[in-house]
Amino acid sequence: MSAGLILALPRGRILAEVMPLLRRAGIEPEPAFEDPDSRRLRFSTSEPLLELIRVRSFDVATFVAFGAAELGIAGNDVLMEFDFSEIYAPLDLDIGHCRLMVAARAEAAEPEDPRRWSHVRVATKYPEATRRHFARKGVQAECIKLNGAIELAPRLGLCRHIVDLVDTGETLRANGLVEIEEIARVSARLIVNRPALKTRPEEIGCWIERFRRAVGAPRG
Amino acid sequence: MSAGLILALPRGRILAEVMPLLRRAGIEPEPAFEDPDSRRLRFSTSEPLLELIRVRSFDVATFVAFGAAELGIAGNDVLMEFDFSEIYAPLDLDIGHCRLMVAARAEAAEPEDPRRWSHVRVATKYPEATRRHFARKGVQAECIKLNGAIELAPRLGLCRHIVDLVDTGETLRANGLVEIEEIARVSARLIVNRPALKTRPEEIGCWIERFRRAVGAPRG
Numbered sequence: 001m002s003a004g005l006i007l008a009l010p011r012g013r014i015l016a017e018v019m020p021l022l023r024r025a026g027i028e029p030e031p032a033f034e035d036p037d038s039r040r041l042r043f044s045t046s047e048p049l050l051e052l053i054r055v056r057s058f059d060v061a062t063f064v065a066f067g068a069a070e071l072g073i074a075g076n077d078v079l080m081e082f083d084f085s086e087i088y089a090p091l092d093l094d095i096g097h098c099r100l101m102v103a104a105r106a107e108a109a110e111p112e113d114p115r116r117w118s119h120v121r122v123a124t125k126y127p128e129a130t131r132r133h134f135a136r137k138g139v140q141a142e143c144i145k146l147n148g149a150i151e152l153a154p155r156l157g158l159c160r161h162i163v164d165l166v167d168t169g170e171t172l173r174a175n176g177l178v179e180i181e182e183i184a185r186v187s188a189r190l191i192v193n194r195p196a197l198k199t200r201p202e203e204i205g206c207w208i209e210r211f212r213r214a215v216g217a218p219r220g
Numbered sequence: 221m222s223a224g225l226i227l228a229l230p231r232g233r234i235l236a237e238v239m240p241l242l243r244r245a246g247i248e249p250e251p252a253f254e255d256p257d258s259r260r261l262r263f264s265t266s267e268p269l270l271e272l273i274r275v276r277s278f279d280v281a282t283f284v285a286f287g288a289a290e291l292g293i294a295g296n297d298v299l300m301e302f303d304f305s306e307i308y309a310p311l312d313l314d315i316g317h318c319r320l321m322v323a324a325r326a327e328a329a330e331p332e333d334p335r336r337w338s339h340v341r342v343a344t345k346y347p348e349a350t351r352r353h354f355a356r357k358g359v360q361a362e363c364i365k366l367n368g369a370i371e372l373a374p375r376l377g378l379c380r381h382i383v384d385l386v387d388t389g390e391t392l393r394a395n396g397l398v399e400i401e402e403i404a405r406v407s408a409r410l411i412v413n414r415p416a417l418k419t420r421p422e423e424i425g426c427w428i429e430r431f432r433r434a435v436g437a438p439r440g
Contacts, residue, residue, distance in 0.1 A: 006376065039391075041372045053376070056367045066364065068376035144286065147276045147367070152261045156226065156273070156288035171259075 004049030005203060008064055008072035010057040014188065017095040018073055024214035025207075027052075049203070061087060061191070070196040071207060077165060077186045080129040088197060089189040090208050094215055096188035100126065101166040102133075102181040105154045123153035124163040133163070133183050151175040224269030225423060228289035230277040234408065237315040238293055244434035245427075247272075269423070281307060281411070290416040291427060297385060297406045300349040308417060309409040310428050314435055316408035320346065321386040322353075322401040325374045343373035344383040353383070353403050371395040 007027075009018055015034075022029070028046035032038050033054065043052045053069060057078055064072040065084035077100050079089060102122075117139045124130045127143035134141035146153060150164045151171055165186060166172060169179065190211050197204050227247075229238055235254075242249065248266035252258050253274065263272045273289060277298055284292040285304035297320050299309060322342075337359045344350045347363035354361035366373060370384045371391055385406065386392060389399065410431045417424050 041369050042375075053369070053372060055369045055372070059366050059369060062364060062366060063373075063376065063378065066378050068373065068378040144282060146279050146282060149261050149273070149275045149279060152273060152275070152283075153288065155262075156283065158283065158286050158288040 004047075004051060005071060005200075005207070006051050006053060006063075006069040007207075008053050008055055008060040008069035010060050010073060010075075010188075011054050012057070014057070014075075014096050015054075018188070020219065021093060021095060021211070021214055024217050024219075025210045026214075050207075058082075064191050064193050067193045067196055070193050070200070070204060072191045073188050074191050075186050075188050076184065077126065077129070079189065079191070080184060081126045083128070086194050088192045088194045090192060091190040091211055091215065093188045093190055093211065096186070098165045098167045098186045100129070100163065100183040100186055101179050102161060102163050102183065103151075103166070103172050103177040104161045104180050106176050106178045120161055121159040122161045122163055123150050123159045125150060126163055129183065130163045151177060224267075224271060225291060225420075225427070226271050226273060226283075226289040227427075228273050228275055228280040228283045228292035230280050230293060230295075230408075231274050232277070234277070234295075234316045235274075238408070240439065241313060241315060241431070241434055244437050244439075245430045246434075270427075278302075284411050284413050287413045287416055290413050290420070290424060292411045293408050294411050295406050295408050296404065297346065297349070299409065299411070300352075300404060301346045303348070306414050308412045308414045310412060311410040311431055311435065313408045313410055313431065316406070318385045318387045318406045320349070320383065320403040320406055321399050322381060322383050322403060323371075323386070323392050323397045324381045324400050326396050326398045340381055341379040342381045342383055343370050343379045345370060346383055349403065350383045371397060 027050060029052055030044045032040055033043040033052060041053055045052060055063060057074060060072040060074045061078045061082050061084060063069040065086045075096055079087060119140045120134060121142045122130050123144045123146050125146060127145045130143050131141050144159060150162045153159050153162055154177060155175060190208065192204055247270060249272055250264045252260055253263040253272060261273055265272060275283060277294060280292040280294045281298045281302050281304060283289040285306045295316055299307060339360045340354060341362045342350050343364045343366050345366060347365050350363050351361050364379060370382045373379050373382055374397060375395060386399065392399065410428065412424055
């Protein structure tokens with residue numbers, strides 16, 4: 001445990017959008033943080049009382065929910081999937097924009113009308129969010145959890161539908177899939193462990209405020 | 221769907237051990253397969269009736285279990301976690317050797333005697349295998365599922381124990397963790413979709429035999 005605070009950041013492409021925001025919030029990570037080949041997981045910053053960890057996007061939410069990190073950056077797709085009551089998401093960071101979509105094979109025999117489905121088999125990284133989405137429409141979704149390469153599944157006959165993040169839609173098109181329905185607009189949020197916010201309101205409140213100003217500040 | 225067969229291979233470091241074995245089995249993937257930057261997921265091979273897909277190790281088992289790939293290569297760690305009845309694992313490929321271990325913080329106050337635990341909180345990629353392992357000893361394991369960076373969890377106070385794959389033990393030591401107990405010796409297996417083996421016994425039986433000879437052949 002640290003006397004300071006820990007901010008959990010997601011690995012991967014989203015970091016390119018996170019870094020400028022961190023800097024506008026006055027956080028300069030130690031140089032090793034931006035080395036994609038580094039196997040280190042924990043890093044100091046220009047702020048003596050703030051350390052960073054770099055973990056997978058789903059794990060950001062888990063570390064924050066259990067209080068192993070007080071702060072984190074996670075998409076609302078991840079928050080929807082876990083629905084952790086211990087996570088408070090006070091701030092939309094206006095980065096990492098994409099959409100959580102239902103998609104299906106373009107060559108589907110009949111026109112797709114989601115209101116007609118009573119049962120659907122879906123490959124997805126988001127089984128909980130998917131089940132809830134379809135349940136609200138009275139449709140039972142049999143979800144096959146995949147950790148990646150979701151767009152392969154329909155071509156290989158695993159299912160007709162997928163639920164996945166879509167940015168430009170290029171990956172869908174390259175795999176013969178079309179967008180059917182939007183489940184949610186996604187962007188990255190600043191997230192906070194609720195119990196930590198209660199016991200350390202000034203330190204954490206200060207960081208929320210710094211990120212709020214960073215989001216509003218001119219970019220570039 | 222393909223008239224041929226699909227072999228699902230795991231992404232990542234294990235591929236360095238898989239490739240020589242593939243070649244000894246007479247399979248030469250198209251060049252793009254070995255390009256780590258390629259975003260393609262499906263590849264042809266020197267065998268007109270065999271295609272490859274490259275997916276995450278857990279997803280290899282899912283694709284094979286649902287018959288989206290007839291063949292796959294997966295560690296018995298993955299097979300233990302899923303326990304899919306549709307997967308038949310006829311052949312140990314003698315690569316990807318490591319161990320599925322319980323580990324804990326080195327500075328644990330008391331000497332660790334697993335027989336004394338009644339409840340344990342464990343961070344792991346393998347919640348099902350972990351629960352079953354501890355249940356066999358009468359211990360209730362509360363598992364926190366993480367997708368990576370498991371070794372960070374004890375240091376950050378998430379838990380005292382982890383269950384993770386261990387190769388040399390260097391990552392454990394670097395994070396102040398010690399090995400407590402071995403759950404299983406792990407190696408990669410050739411896996412087969414059982415219904416496909418029943419409907420296409422000759423084609424699939426031929427591949428099992430080719431891999432069997434490749435495992436026995438001199439290396440290098």
